[in-house]
Amino acid sequence: MTPMTIDRDALSDEEFRGQLRAFLAEYYPAELKQDFYRPFRRLRGEPANQWLRTLQQHGWRAPAWPREHGGMGLSFRKQLIYHEELEHAGVARIIDLGETQLGPTLIKLGSAAQCEHYLPRILNCEHVWCQGYSEPNAGSDLASLRTSAVLEGDEFVVNGQKIWTTHANDSTHIFTLVRTGKYAKKQQGISFLLIDLNTPGITIRPIINLAGEDEFCEVFFDNVRVPRDNLVGELDQGWTVAKALLGYERVWIGSPALAGKALDLGQHLVQQLGLESDRGVMDQLAQLQADLHDYRLLYSRICDAIADSGKPPGPEVSMLKVYASELLHRLTEFNVSISGEYGAVVGDVELAGPSAEVTATDLYWQLMMARPVTIFAGANEIQRDILAKTVLGLQA
Amino acid sequence: MQEMDEFIAMLRDSAEGFLADFQASAAAQTTIAEPRPLQRELWSAMADLGWLGLMLPEAQGGLALPLSAAAELVEVMGRYRFPVPYIEAAVLPAQVLASAGNDPLAAQLASGEQLFCLAWQDHPGSEEAFADCTLQDGKISGNKSFVAALEPGSKMLVCVNANGGAAIGLVDSAAAGITVRRSASASGSFCRVSFDRVPFELLLSGAAAQQALASALAAGRLLASAFLSGLARACLRDTVEYLNQRHQFDRKLSSFQTVSHRCVDMHIHIELAEAVWRVAAESGTAATLSAAKARASDVAQDVCRQAVQLHGAMGFTEECAVGEYLRLALQYGNWLGGANAMRRQFQSLRQAEVPV
Numbered sequence: 001m002t003p004m005t006i007d008r009d010a011l012s013d014e015e016f017r018g019q020l021r022a023f024l025a026e027y028y029p030a031e032l033k034q035d036f037y038r039p040f041r042r043l044r045g046e047p048a049n050q051w052l053r054t055l056q057q058h059g060w061r062a063p064a065w066p067r068e069h070g071g072m073g074l075s076f077r078k079q080l081i082y083h084e085e086l087e088h089a090g091v092a093r094i095i096d097l098g099e100t101q102l103g104p105t106l107i108k109l110g111s112a113a114q115c116e117h118y119l120p121r122i123l124n125c126e127h128v129w130c131q132g133y134s135e136p137n138a139g140s141d142l143a144s145l146r147t148s149a150v151l152e153g154d155e156f157v158v159n160g161q162k163i164w165t166t167h168a169n170d171s172t173h174i175f176t177l178v179r180t181g182k183y184a185k186k187q188q189g190i191s192f193l194l195i196d197l198n199t200p201g202i203t204i205r206p207i208i209n210l211a212g213e214d215e216f217c218e219v220f221f222d223n224v225r226v227p228r229d230n231l232v233g234e235l236d237q238g239w240t241v242a243k244a245l246l247g248y249e250r251v252w253i254g255s256p257a258l259a260g261k262a263l264d265l266g267q268h269l270v271q272q273l274g275l276e277s278d279r280g281v282m283d284q285l286a287q288l289q290a291d292l293h294d295y296r297l298l299y300s301r302i303c304d305a306i307a308d309s310g311k312p313p314g315p316e317v318s319m320l321k322v323y324a325s326e327l328l329h330r331l332t333e334f335n336v337s338i339s340g341e342y343g344a345v346v347g348d349v350e351l352a353g354p355s356a357e358v359t360a361t362d363l364y365w366q367l368m369m370a371r372p373v374t375i376f377a378g379a380n381e382i383q384r385d386i387l388a389k390t391v392l393g394l395q396a
Numbered sequence: 397m398q399e400m401d402e403f404i405a406m407l408r409d410s411a412e413g414f415l416a417d418f419q420a421s422a423a424a425q426t427t428i429a430e431p432r433p434l435q436r437e438l439w440s441a442m443a444d445l446g447w448l449g450l451m452l453p454e455a456q457g458g459l460a461l462p463l464s465a466a467a468e469l470v471e472v473m474g475r476y477r478f479p480v481p482y483i484e485a486a487v488l489p490a491q492v493l494a495s496a497g498n499d500p501l502a503a504q505l506a507s508g509e510q511l512f513c514l515a516w517q518d519h520p521g522s523e524e525a526f527a528d529c530t531l532q533d534g535k536i537s538g539n540k541s542f543v544a545a546l547e548p549g550s551k552m553l554v555c556v557n558a559n560g561g562a563a564i565g566l567v568d569s570a571a572a573g574i575t576v577r578r579s580a581s582a583s584g585s586f587c588r589v590s591f592d593r594v595p596f597e598l599l600l601s602g603a604a605a606q607q608a609l610a611s612a613l614a615a616g617r618l619l620a621s622a623f624l625s626g627l628a629r630a631c632l633r634d635t636v637e638y639l640n641q642r643h644q645f646d647r648k649l650s651s652f653q654t655v656s657h658r659c660v661d662m663h664i665h666i667e668l669a670e671a672v673w674r675v676a677a678e679s680g681t682a683a684t685l686s687a688a689k690a691r692a693s694d695v696a697q698d699v700c701r702q703a704v705q706l707h708g709a710m711g712f713t714e715e716c717a718v719g720e721y722l723r724l725a726l727q728y729g730n731w732l733g734g735a736n737a738m739r740r741q742f743q744s745l746r747q748a749e750v751p752v
Contacts, residue, residue, distance in 0.1 A: 282740075283739070286743040289742070290687050290690055290742055290743075293687050294669075294687055294691050297672050297684075301674070319663075322660075323668075385653070387660045387663065388650075388659060391660075392632075392636055392660065394640065394655075395648050395650045395651065396648075396650075396651050
């Protein structure tokens with residue numbers, strides 16, 4: 001049976017869950033699982049592509065894409081189960097923006113030719129995409145972006161700079177927001193442009209982050225010539241193209257999965273360090289346990305409401321991003337704070353308590369990897385502005 | 397299921413109308429530090445609406461509705477900061493009488509002709525109910541703390557130690573040998589009650605008595621959580637309205653981020669509280685119920701205290717409703733298990749209920 005012929009959306013929720021669980025148990029490599037050492041483990045580069053191809057071969061790739069485009073065509077509810085099972089199995093996260101961002105954008109707003117050319121290459125990992133939105137002076141205020149694309153004949157000539165481009169150094173292509181026109185409103189005059197990173201004039205410079213990883217990059221464009229056919233949607237209408245997916249992004253960023261992994265480690269540390277009789281620590285832990293428990297219930301309540309309505313998420317999903325990211329902060333801080341001197345270590349550490357057991361972990365990496373979650377995809381301060389205005393009706 | 401949803405929508409609608417009228421009447425006025433007597437006329441009106449016997453079987457004059465329906469009603473009561481001991485005088489005793497299968501007494505409760513209250517707690521901060529008061533020769537001696545809704549003419553349902561076993565029975569609150577020390581609360585009063593050889597009529601004993609109390613406390617905790625969640629939501633709504641109206645420095649107060657972001661955080665916490673009590677009402681485990689009470693207790697008190705600050709000097713006065721909200725948050729947030737105690741209970745229960 002080829003992947004295309006399998007309709008897993010037609011399965012009952014239980015059958016679906018059971019099949020996915022069995023598949024992951026058989027095929028996901030044990031050495032790549034999230035564990036106490038890397039509770040937020042991410043794959044990139046070749047290991048990531050290998051796993052994505054395994055998913056593809058067995059018909060488990062691109063859960064949200066319609067089946068006619070090679071995806072699984074899952075309902076939102078089954079997508080939730082899909083993510084739950086990946087979390088349950090300890091599958092490492094992969095930032096696969098081709099699948100999660102660009103594919104759905106092309107399916108919604110791209111031309112037939114763009115879909116035909118790009119979608120299969122996303123699925124088989126021939127093309128690996130990164131997202132070129134932010135610029136040095138356009139972060140949370142994204143619409144201030146200045147990278148320009150000027151039409152000359154059948155080509156755009158692109159000049160400018162992108163920054164915070166995650167995994168640009170592992171990618172073959174970049175989808176960008178570029179300025180193509182000047183209007184009174186800065187959200188106008190932006191276009192959504194696809195660019196091959198092998199094009200002459202592009203320079204990529206990795207930036208080392210606080211966790212010691214080079215996952216962020218700067219991408220410089222110096223008279224880069226891009227075919228006009230690479231424009232997605234209408235000229236100057238790129239803001240609308242990009243915004244179409246923001247709601248879903250906040251739902252997935254709001255997943256309690258990472259916080260769950262951090263709490264698992266926290267509970268393990270409490271045991272191993274012999275802190276179970278420390279009432280102060282246990283009360284702090286109880287607060288975090290209750291916070292995650294309650295948040296999981298809120299998360300499913302909101303996701304169920306989205307699934308039931310059949311409509312894209314509304315502005316209220318900003319709540320999810322805010323709470324989940326700040327809970328992740330507090331959990332990683334708790335894990336450092338109860339670990340005494342081990343909390344002072346920068347990097348790998350073997351943590352030993354009163355018992356003979358030893359835990360290999362890296363509290364520093366976890367603390368630092370939690371930091372940007374409150375910043376990216378619209379800093380939490382911006383999310384609160386959105387919520388204040390749209391959900392609470394607080395007036396400016 | 398759909399029928400029940402429609403019924404609940406009707407129940408909420410009729411509650412809105414009734415409670416809004418009450419809110420606008422002189423009877424809604426509250427005082428500080430004075431025990432608030434239960435208004436019998438109001439109580440009869442609530443009986444007429446079917447509220448007093450909401451969960452009682454039809455044979456006992458009740459509507460036989462599930463706990464989740466009662467939670468919906470009580471959430472609306474919270475929204476209208478209803479200062480009436482519904483949970484104390486209707487829900488807790490009704491749960492015990494239903495467990496006892498005592499049709500005549502339950503029917504008297506449902507019709508409002510007889511007031512009841514539950515005297516369960518041996519010591520403040522403790523879950524113990526069957527140790528301190530002892531039964532001997534049909535009479536009880538000992539103490540109960542934080543007895544809520546003990547009104548003139550109330551019949552008390554008292555949890556006692558009967559030769560080392562649990563028992564619940566009926567005591568006439570006017571009987572000789574009872575001493576009461578009363579403190580004021582937002583919905584009425586709390587009493588410390590001492591019994592000295594007071595006649596006791598047995599209703600339940602052994603495991604049945606323990607189960608009856610457990611189900612009454614579970615219902616009480618769930619409904620208190622729903623009440624607090626509705627209370628906090630209304631308090632935040634009123635605060636947002638005030639911030640949108642008031643100008644200082646030529647700006648609306650609502651336009652200051654330090655103000656609006658605090659409101660957003662309160663809103664998120666209220667959403668959490670509501671998500672948890674709703675799950676606890678439908679299908680939740682004991683751990684989820686403890687989590688619901690812990691969350692709602694914290695959130696309601698926090699929101700109401702912050703409302704004082706965000707209303708400025710006005711919030712420190714009895715000229716606006718903030719004080720009424722805050723006093724009810726204190727009542728239901730610290731009675732039947734405060735946030736810390738409930739969170740500890742959640743912590744120990746969740747270890748037994750590891751999710752899949």
